[in-house]
Amino acid sequence: MEVTKAIVKRVSIRKWKSDAVEKEKIEAVLEAGRRAPSWGNVQPWRFVVVQDKEKIAKMAEASGGQDVVANAPVVIACCGVTGDFSRKLQRDALKSVIDVGAMEWTDDFLDNVVLESEMFAPYLSGEVAMTIKAAEQIMIAVAYMTIEAVNQDLGTCWVGATSGTEVHRILDLPKSWFVHDLLPMGYANQDPDPRPRKPGKELFFWEKVD
Numbered sequence: 001m002e003v004t005k006a007i008v009k010r011v012s013i014r015k016w017k018s019d020a021v022e023k024e025k026i027e028a029v030l031e032a033g034r035r036a037p038s039w040g041n042v043q044p045w046r047f048v049v050v051q052d053k054e055k056i057a058k059m060a061e062a063s064g065g066q067d068v069v070a071n072a073p074v075v076i077a078c079c080g081v082t083g084d085f086s087r088k089l090q091r092d093a094l095k096s097v098i099d100v101g102a103m104e105w106t107d108d109f110l111d112n113v114v115l116e117s118e119m120f121a122p123y124l125s126g127e128v129a130m131t132i133k134a135a136e137q138i139m140i141a142v143a144y145m146t147i148e149a150v151n152q153d154l155g156t157c158w159v160g161a162t163s164g165t166e167v168h169r170i171l172d173l174p175k176s177w178f179v180h181d182l183l184p185m186g187y188a189n190q191d192p193d194p195r196p197r198k199p200g201k202e203l204f205f206w207e208k209v210d
């Protein structure tokens with residue numbers, strides 16, 4: 001499917017068929033997330049695919065009882081790891097792109113300018129800055145995943161209204177991870193039109209703001 005068509009076709013799906021989702025399709029969606037760009041190529045995201053009905057029921061409870069979670073055949077817990085923004089791991093990530101020629105940075109520039117600058121290195125600003133930075137990257141990956149889901153004839157609905165702490169406990173996740181949001185996914189049992197958006201004239205500006 002053309003990307004433009006998939007972008008227009010993607011709408012939040014909140015009613016699901018009970019059909020199971022093929023593993024290859026779930027893998028294709030995950031792969032789209034893996035291919036997403038990220039700050040310094042840090043890729044601070046982790047994705048936990050949940051199909052167990054009991055766990056899904058508990059995750060729905062942790063999301064204010066939302067049916068979109070409760071009735072989904074698959075729920076992907078979209079998680080982050082702030083530790084990926086440690087000096088060492090951010091350096092390794094940046095090296096991985098420098099080594100393939102993405103940036104012409106010397107080791108000296110990397111070590112003494114980039115990794116010593118708050119503008120480039122969130123670890124210098126502490127845990128909150130690293131969490132925000134990780135959260136931003138997860139959203140990019142999830143956006144890619146929602147588009148690939150359309151390509152796989154699947155529906156998704158981003159669920160940010162969830163208790164990350166509760167979901168973390170339900171899924172018994174590693175201590176260093178945090179849960180950012182959930183992505184229920186499955187075959188749609190509805191076919192909604194695209195939802196309203198602000199008109200371009202309120203949002204787009206060329207050269208100057210009138």
Ligand SMILES: Cc1cc2nc3c(=O)[nH]c(=O)nc-3n(C[C@H](O)[C@H](O)[C@H](O)COP(=O)(O)O)c2cc1C
Nearest residue numbers: 010011012013066068157158159160161162194195
């Ligand atoms: C970060 C984020 C969190 C969201 N959380 C929820 C949620 O908890 N429950 C829900 O039903 N929809 C949720 N949505 C879906 C939005 O309501 C939806 O994207 C918006 O109304 C536009 O509709 P559309 O996705 O169909 O275009 C969320 C969307 C985003 C991007």
